[in-house]
Amino acid sequence: MKRYLITGASRGIGRAIALKLAAPDVMLLLHGRDTVALAETCRAADKSGAKTAKLIHDLATFRGIDDLVAEVGHKPIDLLVNNAGIAVVKPFAEITREEWEQTIGVNLIAPFFLIQHFAPRMPPGSSIVNILSIGAKTAYPNWSIYCGSKFALEGLSTAIREELRSRKVRMLNIYPAATDTDIWNAVSGDWPREQMISAADVAEAVAYAIGQPPAVTIENITLSNTAGTL
Ligand SMILES: NC(=O)c1ccc[n+]([C@@H]2O[C@H](COP(=O)([O-])OP(=O)(O)OC[C@H]3O[C@@H](n4cnc5c(N)ncnc54)[C@H](OP(=O)(O)O)[C@@H]3O)[C@@H](O)[C@H]2O)c1
Secondary structure (H helix, E strand, O other): OEEEEEOOOOOHHHHHHHHHHOOOOEEEEEEEOOHHHHHHHHHHHHOOOOEEEEEEOOOOOHHHHHHHHHHHOOOOOOEEEEOOOOOOOOOHHHOOHHHHHHHHHHHHHHHHHHHHHHHHHOOOOOEEEEEOOHHHOOOOOOOHHHHHHHHHHHHHHHHHHHHHHHHOOEEEEEEEOOEOOHHHHHOOOOOOHHHOEOHHHHHHHHHHHHOOOOOOOOOEEEEOOOOOOO
16 A cells, blocks of 8 residues: 655645555545544545544644654655645735744755655655645735745756656645735635636646656646636
């Protein structure tokens, strides 16, 4: 049975990826903080015959990262999806130290240390998927801390990809355009949610990428909006 670890699976893109990959031969290790929402993801995944486990940890802290690693255990995983993320959107002059720590913690430090821990134990042909953003390639005003965390994760993962080639572990970076999820609830401004791509669209791309033959790595997928940047 394959073991897939997905962070931030309680809602949004992470939940959509979990439901897309749910299958009878898969053990889904589903991470989040919201126990009720995560239980809902598990219930939906169970219907596809997947085995599920709920892992509740705050990834903004090293303690939360360590506890997640401990709960996943020693058995290797076949897929790590670094998806959990937050968006603090405001002028750079107003960003607090706490917002800095939270954003860098969840969006950058946690993915790095999860890759560092799990990659050496992953079998050839397995995959690490990082949910980046078009904000990992393009800078926007008021998105400094978000873009900074995503640009940095792109740099780290792209370099680590080279280190993992000899072990045949694949590093896949996904760059979605604005996607209609709860992450936008806390972003001020008028964002046309109905014009955004969907979480299911992103999950489709992830499933396509990891479904390639083990010798093939789809290194980067950019999901831009056909209608243009919103
Ligand atoms: N939506 C977009 O427009 C868009 C576009 C490009 C890339 N992305 C990226 O896609 C990823 C998923 O975002 P989303 O749009 O699906 O957002 P979302 O609906 O807000 O979901 C975010 C997920 O991250 C988890 N999370 C947040 N803070 C956490 C913390 N401190 N510790 C552990 N988990 C935490 C949440 O868990 P709980 O709810 O359980 O706390 C939730 O499962 C993010 O990395 C985001 O940057 C999003």
